[in-house]
Amino acid sequence: MIDSPFVIAGRTFASRLIIGTGKYSSHAVMARAHEASGADMVTVAVRRVNVSDRSRESLLDYIDTNRMFILPNTAGCYTADEAIRTARLGREAGLSNWVKLEVIGDERTLFPDNEAVIEATQVLVREGFVVLPYTNDDPIACRKLQDAGAAAVMPLGAPIGSGLGIQNPNNIRIIREFARVPVIVDAGVGTASDAAIAMELGADGVLMNTAIAGAEDPVAMATAMKHAVLAGRLAHLAGRIPRKMYATASSPIEGMVGR
Amino acid sequence: MAESFDSTKAGAFDSVGPKPETKKAKVQITLNGEPFEIEQPLSVVALLDQLEIDARRVAVEHNLAIIKRQRFPEVIVNDGDSVEIVNFVGGG
Numbered sequence: 001m002i003d004s005p006f007v008i009a010g011r012t013f014a015s016r017l018i019i020g021t022g023k024y025s026s027h028a029v030m031a032r033a034h035e036a037s038g039a040d041m042v043t044v045a046v047r048r049v050n051v052s053d054r055s056r057e058s059l060l061d062y063i064d065t066n067r068m069f070i071l072p073n074t075a076g077c078y079t080a081d082e083a084i085r086t087a088r089l090g091r092e093a094g095l096s097n098w099v100k101l102e103v104i105g106d107e108r109t110l111f112p113d114n115e116a117v118i119e120a121t122q123v124l125v126r127e128g129f130v131v132l133p134y135t136n137d138d139p140i141a142c143r144k145l146q147d148a149g150a151a152a153v154m155p156l157g158a159p160i161g162s163g164l165g166i167q168n169p170n171n172i173r174i175i176r177e178f179a180r181v182p183v184i185v186d187a188g189v190g191t192a193s194d195a196a197i198a199m200e201l202g203a204d205g206v207l208m209n210t211a212i213a214g215a216e217d218p219v220a221m222a223t224a225m226k227h228a229v230l231a232g233r234l235a236h237l238a239g240r241i242p243r244k245m246y247a248t249a250s251s252p253i254e255g256m257v258g259r
Numbered sequence: 260m261a262e263s264f265d266s267t268k269a270g271a272f273d274s275v276g277p278k279p280e281t282k283k284a285k286v287q288i289t290l291n292g293e294p295f296e297i298e299q300p301l302s303v304v305a306l307l308d309q310l311e312i313d314a315r316r317v318a319v320e321h322n323l324a325i326i327k328r329q330r331f332p333e334v335i336v337n338d339g340d341s342v343e344i345v346n347f348v349g350g351g
Contacts, residue, residue, distance in 0.1 A: 045350025
């Protein structure tokens with residue numbers, strides 16, 4: 001079974017697993033986890049340089065930018081203006097005009113402010129950005145983002161860092177059915193089966209950070225996630241059996257000894 | 260007749276000795292949200308140099324305007340200016 005390539009805005013990615021660079025115990029552990037995951041795109045945040053403490057290691061020293069595509073995010077932004085400003089800075093600091101657009105609506109849940117995300121998407125698309133917006137499992141919000149020119153839509157599975165898995169599988173399936181751009185489940189993945197489920201629902205990719213960085217053994221979990229995304233994708237393409245309420249025997253009825 | 264010299268009077272010593280040089284005011288800016296002082300107005304590239312920051316790995320905002328890297332040598336940071344220097348850090 002040959003899969004179609006994973007393409008976003010005309011760029012092909014070898015891996016359908018996208019991972020973050022945050023919350024690792026060290027940059028060295030992060031680099032090993034990246035390697036184990038097989039990912040070829042990672043997200044980064046845009047923050048002030050610590051001007052008084054120059055001894056800190058640079059994140060980019062631990063990422064091979066020839067092999068790894070850097071996707072700056074607008075994490076921590078609570079208004080469209082903040083996110084637009086951060087996106088522009090990220091473009092200037094980096095190597096591309098791609099941005100993972102986040103506009104957060106609430107500090108505890110980190111749920112997206114869809115109205116602001118849509119507004120910021122419109123502005124950034126006009127400025128030539130490739131926008132990958134973080135949104136929720138609302139097919140209408142996803143449609144509006146797509147209409148605004150988003151290069152993909154990234155509905156959350158569950159709140160960021162919650163590890164709750166895919167809270168609304170049917171919505172994710174519907175989003176994939178309606179969307180004309182890639183659908184990447186972003187946020188809430190906790191363990192391998194969550195990633196596999198996202199892919200089985202038809203997602204084109206999965207984005208995660210905490211599930212790997214926060215695991216007891218991030219390198220092992222990164223490996224697990226690599227396999228989970230591959231397994232889930234293959235299972236989706238293989239065409240699963242329908243769910244039935246009762247049993248259908250797997251072995252023949254005829255030829256039973258003693259009957 | 261010479262005026263009597265009263266050392267208790269204000270300005271008594273004003274004409275005595277060499278004139279002190281006018282003290283050069285240092286340049287006060289806001290850097291990454293905090294007050295910061297530089298000796299004199301500096302170009303962005305000179306400021307980054309002084310801070311030992313690699314210009315290729317950062318984005319710079321000067322008075323809320325993003326400065327393109329090729330303009331780092333020509334944009335001057337003056338007294339009262341605000342500068343933001345950002346880079347990539349770990350994130351999800």
